Amino acid sequence: MKAVEMHNIVKIYPNGVVANRGVDFEVEEGEIHALVGENGAGKTTLMKILFGIEYPTSGEIRVFGKKVHITNPHVAISLGIGMVHQHFMLVPSLTVAENMILGMEPTKFTSIDYQRAVKMVEEAAEKYGLPVPAKEKVLDLPVGIKQRVEILKALIRGAKILILDEPTAVLTPQETGELFQALRNLAKSGMTIIFISHKLKEVKEISDRLTILRNGKNVGTFVTSEISEEEISRRMVGREVELVIERTESKPRDVVLRVENLEYTREDGVKVLNRISFSVRSGEILGVAGVEGNGQRELVEILTGLRFGAMGKVILNGENITNQPSHILRRKEMAHIPEDRVELGVALKATIAENLISDRYYKDPFCGRMVMKPQKIREFAEQAIKNFNIRADGPDSPVMMLSGGNIQKVLVAREFTSDAKLLIADQPTRGIDVGSTEFVRKKLIEAKDEGVAVLLVSADLQEILQLSDRIIVMYRGEIVGYFPKNEGLTEEELGYYMLGVRRHEESRIKEALIS
């Protein structure tokens, strides 16, 4: 039996963007069906339509064979559809149990029966093998657990069809493994799962069948085992994509960034960085590997002037820049692609052009003595849109309307045109499609070849191994591994250091700091 049949779905957003142009999409009951496609292909839109958050401009939907009109999430939930969104839909200050029962609260007289709520949550957690701390505030939970809460939230509402929109984008390899195990068990017990991801390796691993969207259209549904990763990406993008990027030979020169004995204790008293020392030379990429939450975020924030109070020394081009604010560092030729592009990378309501010049608006050639020069800004933006292949109406459309991958391209365009000597790239390809990922990775290599010193922080081991010349591994705020060259190094090997199972000798780790 077919769990979902979507027929000829068209969605035109109020602003005129056509996100779905007649999509046909079918999912069998009890299968794990992957939905793939480039950024902006319309995957999320299609799923929002199925979940009743958006209403289709035209088209027909059947759920378990019955024709339905899903006008709001309430209807979808009662049809047995649950959705885990690309961005978490949780209320941080409420507890796990409160989040879980929101909208279906068990009551005793007029008040919420909190005991029963906790019990409901614990029972569901037990039943589906997804343990969560029912009484803790969501705020304090690691992303992997938040994800579980989201899934349980859907299951506890009786979902028989579970939609997961890029659930692994923020997960560590271990968390992804656990998630997949849980999903397999669910599918075995008859749950239908729709899984969106840009990571083709994962798609290959977890799904039974897959559907490829391109430019708002279904360009094919396949049995996963019968199609290769190369073929999937070719159909997604419409051209050949190099999944493995050729690393050019590096010719490192002078040290650009020198970090000596960096230590940092967070406001809550936890020491998150301990004796961190390394250097990055012009013309090389230093990769920082590690499971998320082992100090990488704090390290990047301190280096880029977004967090203060660190001990030790940070030296950029021979100048001590420890604890200097970001606007000063930018003038000292540092570029930064932040991990959270929406929060830190761009101003969502501002236009593409405005975002592109936001670090240099005060300088020649964009600003005269008194006023800005709109013509120059426009020319620059149009050029950048072309060079960096940003899909948009033009320089004046707000960044908010772009898809995730295109927002990232705007950011990358700004940082790569800033003539920096040091580029700090934090998860530069998270959540973006294979085509854009290839693009960003190539740009990183190009930058290196032009003599930029690149510090690459990534939870994606494949990315680290493909791009880096040297690699350091962080675990619990310390450097526990140092690999002066990465030939022959495998993901498994790195994994042991990331999990703290293995550790290099002190003397070897010290070598990460090259004078």
Place this chain on the structure above:
Amino acid sequence: MNSVLRGILSTQFVYSILRVSTPLIFATLGALLSDVSGVINIALEGMMLMSAFWGVMVSAWTGSAWMGLLAGVVSSILLALALAYFHLNLKTDLILAGIALNIFSSGFTVSLLFMISGDKGSSASVKSYVLPRLNIPFLGKIPILGDMINNHHVLTYLAFLSVFLVQYLIYKTPLGLKMKAVGENPDAAQSVGVSVIRVKYIALILSGLMAGLGGAFLSMGYVSWFARDMTNGRGFIGLAAQALGGHSAIGGMLGALLFGFAEALSYTLQAIQLPSEITNMLPFIFTIVALIIYARSRLSKLHALR
């Protein structure tokens, strides 16, 4: 100076703190109920004013203070519904709509006042009624404390009772949970089928109810007439007190009492011939100072969280 000290240390002073805090507590609870749901109710001031006006007028017409109270509360809720409609259905800017309603209320009450009583300043010529004070014998028997807390206006007792009702509503009931969710992450609430608009409507109606009670107290308890713009910034002080208390009704009440103290103090200081222009500033200076302290402590807390 001695007379000031004697004034402050008297049971009478505490009694007057509770009295002047009553409208502030209602305003604070009004601010809290809407703020929890993510709506800043700037129009509290106008809602209170409207209620104060209709309370007097309807009590005069019907001869019943209770009918006046009912009319006052209804008028305030109608204003809240107007704000909800502007903000939630027509998507106008919340702050601008709130300011418009405040200005409207001020002008509307004065013009009607003039049409009815021929006076633009106050309704002294209209024979209106006030709500009763309650003499609760067992409270009165408590030594010292009895003088402070007995014989208050019925709405004063209701104000303190409301603090606990609101606290219960926000932290124990399904509606409260939905309000918090809607205020903090409307998308999350929507995604589990909670109607964001409906919850915000309910929150604003409850907010209007509180403002209505506070306004009615002013003209039918605190004094026995309506005077133009008699709310005199109390709606805004309510917003400030709520900011101090965060999402706790008890905390908000403490904030309201703090401002009540400042107001009571200003009356005592007037008694020793300090110019009233200066003493009248006292509650507002308090407001500003308290908000600065609050904002600073919150900033450092936020910093620690990051």
